[in-house]
Amino acid sequence: MSKCEQCIIRKFSSLRALNKEELIKISGCKVSRVVKKGDILFEEGDHLKGVFCIREGACKLTKLSPNGKNHIVKFITKGDLLGQRSVISDESVNLSAVAVNDMEVCFIPREEIMTSFKGNPDFSVEVVRDICYDLKNSDDGAVNMAQKNVKQRLADSLLYLHDTFGEDVDGFIKVQLSREEIAGMVGTATESLIRMLSEFSKKGLIEVKGKRIKITSILKIQNVSDGIM
């Protein structure tokens, strides 16, 4: 089993603020686990006993809307921590986490996180910084949802996916989502989403091959997002 000290996640998440002793301690009690595509890490209402480190793969954070649709709030990818919010505030999670591809995750028990949080100010500042960043993004997202139309929101979602997952060798976004899932991100009906994807495709903004999507012109998509059409 590999040690936390050498793990890449440490470099990019709030864990970077931990000292050697803390890392060794965590290394000893963490549990590694493989999560298959479609598997559920946790569900709305669950009480988490620790945080997940994503070593490989990605998952979506979803929330069941009152209308019965599954809304994708965001994606958590390699190098991210998952579950910080509810572990530290000691509340049940308000979102479900489902793997969008095969994952490899480590589980760090709540006690370890809290001990470091209370004992290591550098760590607590980093954790809060992470959560504040999420809060800022969430507020921005809410404004976009409220003020933009579906076309603009689709543009936003495509840019977000591109940003989060990057491109493969052919320039396609490195994640495969169903049309229904994308509709769930954008907040629209699946049929409407499909139509809009074809429209974007016809206008040469994107190229679609099955589930794979390539952004042909970031600038043009950016313009759509900003309402310049």
Added chain:
Amino acid sequence: MSKCEQCIIRKFSSLRALNKEELIKISGCKVSRVVKKGDILFEEGDHLKGVFCIREGACKLTKLSPNGKNHIVKFITKGDLLGQRSVISDESVNLSAVAVNDMEVCFIPREEIMTSFKGNPDFSVEVVRDICYDLKNSDDGAVNMAQKNVKQRLADSLLYLHDTFGEDVDGFIKVQLSREEIAGMVGTATESLIRMLSEFSKKGLIEVKGKRIKITSILKIQNVSDGIM
């Protein structure tokens, strides 16, 4: 000048986790200030040098959408702290704060907050808890914005206002907003909002007297919010 130790705000915000010495120290360097209705506490992009304690009155947190409309993200009222996020993460604010009525606020310099945050684990846990709570609400809000229609969102906004400001003696919500401001909360055109208010009024869900709004049946509004119409 009154002391922080006796201030009501202390009881309801994360400040309750501060000890006597910390409170006395803060008491000594805080600055009280009166903010008139319509005055700006800070604007998108500003770098805050401390947090505000709201002793009296309320302000709206708004964000200018790419479409040029002012979206109201939330309200901060008596007893709340304002600016924690950006003070602790040491980033510029992403929202503007504008007084919706006359306010009385205290300003606590950044250094005081950070010293306590780093030195008093109880306080840092409370602060994070507050921010986590905001994050949870923001995520929920984003989902509602994305998945609900305008009518449902108006119901949500009315319930939120009722919750946040309470009722006056006649049962009207204790805040007066322009139609444009409410439209900015809901994320719709002002004309659409006005129509929907009349519709709610005709159906007996609310009673409208000028800028004053009374919810006649919380249950019915709740049902509208949930899509039961």
Added chain:
DNA sequence: AGAAACGTATGACAATTATCATATTTTTTT
């Protein structure tokens, strides 16, 4: 291989919402 199930796509239509024009009312200013 064939059937069933599912995801994707498209047409037709209805419902929702935005926009523009124009009253009407309220508030502010002079």
Added chain:
DNA sequence: AAAAAAATATGATAATTGTCATACGTTTCT
């Protein structure tokens, strides 16, 4: 108190988006 400005209200219409029906293509299962 009258005039001007701003906010509220309503009608007409267009644009956007959702819903239902149906067809087509893929995947899955036996």
